[in-house]
Amino acid sequence: MEVGAPDYLAGERQTAEFDVESMKVTWAGSRHALEVSDRMARLVASDPVFRKDNRVMLSRKELFKNTLRKAAHAWKRIVELRLTEEEASRVRFFVDEPAFTDLHWGMFVPAIKGQGTEEQQQKWLPLAYKMQIIGCYAQTELGHGSNVQGLETTATFDPKTDEFIIHSPTLTSSKWWPGGLGKVSTHAVAYARLIVDGQEHGVHGFIVQLRSLDDHMPLPGITVGDIGMKFGSGAYNSMDNGVLRFDNVRIPRDQMLMRVLQVTREGKVIQSDVPRQLIYGTMVFVRQTIVADASCALSRAVCIATRYSAVRRQFGSQNGGPETQVIDYKTQQSRLFPLLASAYAFRFVSEWLKSLYTDVTEKLQRGEFSTLPEAHACTAGLKSITTSATADAIEECRKLCGGHGYLANSGLPELFAVYVPACTYEGDNTVLLLQVARFLVKTVSQLGSGKVPVGTTAYMGRARHLIQCKSNVQSAEDWLNPQVVVEAFEARSLRMSVACAENLAKFPNPEEGFAQLAADLVEAAAAHCQLIVVTKFFEKLQQDIPGKGVKKQLQILSSVYALYILHKHLGDFLSTGSITPKQGALANDQLRSLYSKIRPNAVALVDAFNYTDHYLSSVLGRYDGNVYPTLYEEAWKDPLNDSVVPDGYQEYIRPLLKQQIRNARL
């Protein structure tokens, strides 16, 4: 905010009952993380090259070129300022524009790290780190996304030349979607069916050079391009998601990523002693970042809607006084505050996932694999429920802003358009929940066998208790007790999983049963994942959380999150008998009074995200709340306002008005 500028939300900020600076630290994860974030956010915001407000006006070509410019400029700043890896990644985050660099750093490099041998890593990683090559992750094809084993691209070993021949045998085998592929990447990790001596050996990754490093022209046998416009304006259209076809492209044998499976000079296929479970590590990592991104996107939308709801007044003027701030309406609160709570909930669960990743990595190194399926199921499920909830929440925030939310410069339409594919990529959310369900049903079926469920399924070990326990909530206050809440969530989740398992048992063929009951299974999986989020939020509160009033606010938010989910899925809780209708009503009463407690803190709670106006890029979400003059000024910048009389008047409007339409040549 400029020095001396008026703060229309100052009154809101004064009512806060906690120390916002301390909350910022808690949100960021540490004082250090906050400091880095803050510094990088300002660095980006103050640099005119990183301007974002014109994105939606640009044509596809202009937008894309501008993205290239930003990516190069960001890299330049990173080099010039000798930024650390952490700082560099924050810079990319605040540049806030999907770009080939996301895939280069987020998928290409990790794929080589995870699936390449020591030798391969030594050869390729330095090139990638310095961006002497730019890579993408080319897995999905026109015909196959979710079903990776169904990919059709082939990699056939030619023992004569010691090469693989990469080929796209059908139209549907065309690579389709990889980000950064269309126009930028010089290399790809491409996935293909390995064929050696006429034998198939499953799908593996191959480093393939796509373009000449001299003039960027596609190499012989390579057809590559962009797949076209995607959802929205601006949004993900800055990314060159690409199409790629191989016409018998030859690559040296050592460009197959061979950490797990090797093909020797002689054409022998050898399983290495590196365990296949390794991939779980990478998956946990990637999905942790997606959950963290969910909390960012959600908090951003909530920040905009909360500030604007405090600025916007409608109805309720008494004796000519000001109207009611729409944030004071209970309907507005009951739609908005659970999303605020969800933003915090997702933040903390992503923090916990980070520690899970460390844990998994350590275990992998120690050769301990038994807990991996649980970690894998848990991250898959959390990816699914947090991204689905976030996508819905962004649109709800937009609706909470009434008509003005529909303007591009509210920031919410583009945020939605750019966010929604998170429900699809890195695993379609429904497909992921089915995986979780499979794991849960298995866990339930093994309960009798003495196998002790671990990690986030540990509660299933108390099945005997949870299957018949009764909640002893007797007053609305009782719902503030985390133990009470967690038990209700555990009972609901366990009973849903058990019910599924019992129903499955009625089918002679378990696979057939799984297929028939899929919709119920998905609901059970979601219930399990919601329990995890609730639990991790409560666990966070057992830590020492410094700052006046901070813990208190988080307690309120944790209860809001839990009781909101309970209210939303009341059918589950009642039909499993986990709580009674009376107890459900008490939860609702408690929820209502919690909203009143959030109200005076709402604006401060979104200030704690520490977002710059540049990052928010929303007229409605401005820090200073000065919404109306800005909306008015921005309007005149639209190209349609270049002239008072619009282009097309002579040809198409005037003939109408002058009744000359019959003779008009249109």
Next chain:
Amino acid sequence: MEVGAPDYLAGERQTAEFDVESMKVTWAGSRHALEVSDRMARLVASDPVFRKDNRVMLSRKELFKNTLRKAAHAWKRIVELRLTEEEASRVRFFVDEPAFTDLHWGMFVPAIKGQGTEEQQQKWLPLAYKMQIIGCYAQTELGHGSNVQGLETTATFDPKTDEFIIHSPTLTSSKWWPGGLGKVSTHAVAYARLIVDGQEHGVHGFIVQLRSLDDHMPLPGITVGDIGMKFGSGAYNSMDNGVLRFDNVRIPRDQMLMRVLQVTREGKVIQSDVPRQLIYGTMVFVRQTIVADASCALSRAVCIATRYSAVRRQFGSQNGGPETQVIDYKTQQSRLFPLLASAYAFRFVSEWLKSLYTDVTEKLQRGEFSTLPEAHACTAGLKSITTSATADAIEECRKLCGGHGYLANSGLPELFAVYVPACTYEGDNTVLLLQVARFLVKTVSQLGSGKVPVGTTAYMGRARHLIQCKSNVQSAEDWLNPQVVVEAFEARSLRMSVACAENLAKFPNPEEGFAQLAADLVEAAAAHCQLIVVTKFFEKLQQDIPGKGVKKQLQILSSVYALYILHKHLGDFLSTGSITPKQGALANDQLRSLYSKIRPNAVALVDAFNYTDHYLSSVLGRYDGNVYPTLYEEAWKDPLNDSVVPDGYQEYIRPLLKQQIRNARL
């Protein structure tokens, strides 16, 4: 479809168990309506001017100019072909592009019809009908949308000159949002606070000329422009939603719309004998069209997702055979088929609303006003729940298409972006449900007083039974009985309203109570509206519905709609004790088996909407199912593919690769 072109969905069409042509008639409403629709759809589809597939590529200016062109061309065709009013309106529908004409025909003309005196109508309507003037509806301001009584624009009577002075006293009084205002309209019906002799007389409509009919320049005192880009690319950006400021603009006294309130030459303000309830008639009309539009938008999305789900195959290949069509997955069915059922449900409820409108109009003419509040509440509520459900459903359909749904040419992103404001305009959906709730609570409170509830609230007259009745469902089959279903819905809705009324009574101040319980009230209102949709669907089935198997399919769809809502809101049904958990589980079983019954008919059920490929404008929703080659071909048309090496390579990519970034001038 071209003659002789392969039909990849032919197999799906063969499994249909009903006569699709008859279903088309039922969907269209009559054989005549189908014939007109079909003819106009082809007229539009075959005319290259009406091409839509390039919309998302156009810049704002190009898009807008093209829209002007289409509007003029449509009018030309309407005149040349001497189309009837019905035909003309179908043409505008199939042109499928938001344009100033929507507001001219849909709001400007009806406002004059509804609020103008006979004389005013005679003066202005012929001009409007011939489009010698083009008008918009200028109500909303920067500061006020929902709260119409809070509008700040003033219309001060000047008895000296017999004129009104229209003025924008504040920034927030700027008109903001009216469609067609920004660049096209020559006139507006502008709403302003009437001030006569220093006295305020509420908000009224005034016909104000905005632009010269000679050169289209804004008249003195008028500042007018476009408010800028909105959600998405293409989408609603073809509309010039406008900003408008009046600087003491003078209009003749007879340009105030005076049907209800008159200002005489002498400055007397006289209430006419025309009842104020008249506005209800217009509102019922406008909202009926919105509900009809919901069924169109929803059916369009469902048509795309259904066809693509039948084309798309993923997983489940056995012995090298084809993979499973994703439409065969129960999760896909449980997400998609309820939306298909909703499309039909909304269609029939909109048909019923049309008859309600006729009924209301007749009653108005007979001077019967007692049933109007009920009709008004019911249309407000139906507008709210159908538009909210449709907005969510379009996005769900997009997700059901996996990654490819995110491509602009799937048609779904733009459909979503263009549709969502329906949740906000013509009454914010939450504000509308609060109105419904107010009506319900009043109805409940009058139950004891002998006042008999009418129309859609008639069931509340059976409160004594409904408050304590028990559903006697004992098997999944029982849920196929409409009476059983309706009673459960009635019990749920009544009990929720009664619970609200009881809780309200606990507050000393009823308004305070209403404010505190608003979130619960909105849920009760939604429950009531869902009951209406369910009931009207079942009532439709009591009519004679010709065609082999047609009624059977509709019966299945009606049950799916009802049981889906029941499952989704199970918490309501259980907490009110309207059904037991066991009965809820049986409903779910029934739902699952109904999905299997829909499956072989799914593609035929969306064919029955009779949409052309032009109207759908979706590569994924093509009638012939030939998805993959089309996706592949379309990709190459993106401007980014104009050159193999992208613009920006020299400046921004090459320096990266060549490690010349430090010295690069970016």
